[in-house]
Amino acid sequence: MNTAPINLQEEYAKTEIAKILNLLDEELVGLAPVKSRIREISALLLIDKLRRNLGITSANPGLHMSFTGSPGTGKTTVGLKMADILYQLGYIKKGHLLTVTRDDLVGQYIGHTAPKTKEVLKKAMGGVLFIDEAYYLYKPDNERDYGAEAIEILLQVMENQRDELVVILAGYKEPMDKFYESNPGLSSRIANHIDFPDYSTEELLKIAKIMLDEQQYQLTPQAEVALAQYIDRRKEKPLFANARSVKNALDRARMRQANRIFDSRGQVLTKKELVNLEPEDILQSSVFN
Structure with missing residues (x-):
């Protein structure tokens, strides 16, 4: 030995x-x-x-x-x-x-x-x-x-x-x-x-920010509040899948942001407008209906 x-x-x-x-x-x-x-x-x-x-x-x-x-x-x-x-x-x-x-x-x-x-x-x-x-x-x-x-x-x-x-x-x-x-x-x-364990709302918000940062997006302070509200409501609904559900929500928010910018075409766009997600991009989700 x-x-x-x-x-x-x-x-x-x-x-x-x-x-x-x-x-x-x-x-x-x-x-x-x-x-x-x-x-x-x-x-x-x-x-x-x-x-x-x-x-x-x-x-x-x-x-x-x-x-x-x-x-x-x-x-x-x-x-x-x-x-x-x-x-x-x-x-x-x-x-x-x-x-x-x-x-x-x-x-x-x-x-x-x-x-x-x-x-x-x-x-x-x-x-x-x-x-x-x-x-x-x-x-x-x-x-x-x-x-x-x-x-x-x-x-x-x-x-x-x-x-x-x-x-x-x-x-x-x-x-x-x-x-x-x-x-x-x-x-x-x-x-x-x-x-x-399931993630808390605070943890899911942190995960959301990491996901957005990887794609060079960010939440305005008001949008962050709206996303926290979204997560709280979404957790109460069927088929909630933690980080996966948050990723899907962010994908839809980015689509709404793109539509919002497109609908206001004609104006000069700043980098900030292309990067920021606003509260309305979150609040238009069906979970708020």
Whole structure:
């Protein structure tokens, strides 16, 4: 057994994990419990790697994960960062993330599901397979459904090829909880369950400003107030998707700004007028009706 001392800071620096975790902090607003959990997992994986380097035997850490939460809360972004971390630490060989849904895995007729699922798994090998809305794989009310076949193949690969593939199952929390209750074999293979909270209005406003800044737009102070009101109202309506809904709202606001400017053609335009979103660009949304 190797007994030479290890410089933890040197080992940490070698992996570039710090850079990835810092990017996670910079790129994602809020989500403190998620970031904390990713740091904990990263620490466990780094220490496990150092133990193995010293010849200390231990059970392999479970790498399969479950991400639960509403749409637009950063699950795919965190999945990408997790793939980077696993790659830097040598737990996966390629480090890519393949995002799929039920339609990519489940066939329409007998004999169709197995080759479809195996083809997806082949593409994902060496990286992370991210299955969005994973609960749709299981439809117990339909005896002619082939989702159970896809789950069975997944279970085999998650158990027997843990060194070659990491699976992240993602979706709304309540349906995912029921999905795991109905599929205890899946649940037992997932070591890390991470719940993604909804964003607050203040966080969504911050995200909106980042999105606009990337496209060289800005909100006037009155437009910022209007957008906060929009977010509060939109959150109460069906199909709210956090950052995704905010992005859609900004796209429509930019369209209204363009129409407003076009309708007033004839005047000389300033850069400020082309950059600024005004309150009316927000307040014309149907959520205020």
